[in-house]
Amino acid sequence: MKNLIIIGARGFGREVYDLALQCAGFNIEYIIKGFLDDKSDALEGFENYPKIVGSVEDYEIQEDDIFVCALGTVKWKKYYAELILAKGGKFINLIHPSTNLNTNAITGKGLLVFMYSNISNDCVIEDFVTIQGYVGLGHDTKICKWSHLSSYSFTGGFVILEEEVTLNTRATVLPHVTVRKGATVGASSLVIKNVKENTTVFGVPAKKIEF
The missing domain is CATH 3.40.50.20 (Rossmann fold)
Structure with missing residues (x-):
């Protein structure tokens, strides 16, 4: 034990x-x-x-x-x-038993996956990724190390989240989009095109914002 x-x-x-x-x-x-x-x-x-x-x-x-x-x-x-x-x-890994891990989904170590998340076919989840409740990952999504996906966020098919990316609550990333390393997507935002490294985007459609 x-x-x-x-x-x-x-x-x-x-x-x-x-x-x-x-x-x-x-x-x-x-x-x-x-x-x-x-x-x-x-x-x-x-x-x-x-x-x-x-x-x-x-x-x-x-x-x-x-x-x-x-x-x-x-x-x-x-x-x-x-x-x-x-x-x-x-x-x-702590993966809630209500989570769906579909065919060929690959998971790393140090993962936290909360209730009722869906990790679809042929997804790759690298080390130390956090996936909060009710997250949906479309087929062939790749989530790289250290990233954090807040509750109700969603990725379409073939999305790539590079290392250290944050998706805030209800963020949506459309299919075939890449969010580069260190980027942050604001709550309830819709990402329709690639996001540059270390930037923050927000809105519908999501656009870069400065603080």
Whole structure:
């Protein structure tokens, strides 16, 4: 039996805790040991959660530890997961049992996939991708490392999301479109053409915006 540790004890960490309880491996392949968070009082005022066992920076990995990274911002997910990887930590997938993985779908490691998502035929999901609830991925979609897809977002067939892409809630990417590395698509936006690297687009149709 492995000891699962959740990196991040804030709001998203609490959601990932419940995801871990609902997955088939709970109490069979793993139990939940606790959270890692540098804010030691992050769970103050909340009940029914395991304890914070330390910070990522200070934690010494034990033999039976396994990890997931529950940080909703791509930058910090990558930063803290890489700290644990550098210490030799091993990451697992948490894929909700209501998710559909269709024929030939390929999944990497460190994935978080929430309820009622549909990963269609011949999709490729690389390492450390987060897919929140009710996401739909069309056939032959490729989602590259570290990307984050918020609830109800959708990709058409043959879409490519390069590394570190964020799709916010209800974002839609039409078929054959590529969203380049580090780009962000705003909530409820419709992407009809390729998105350039490290840009933010928003609207219907989605256009580049500046802050």
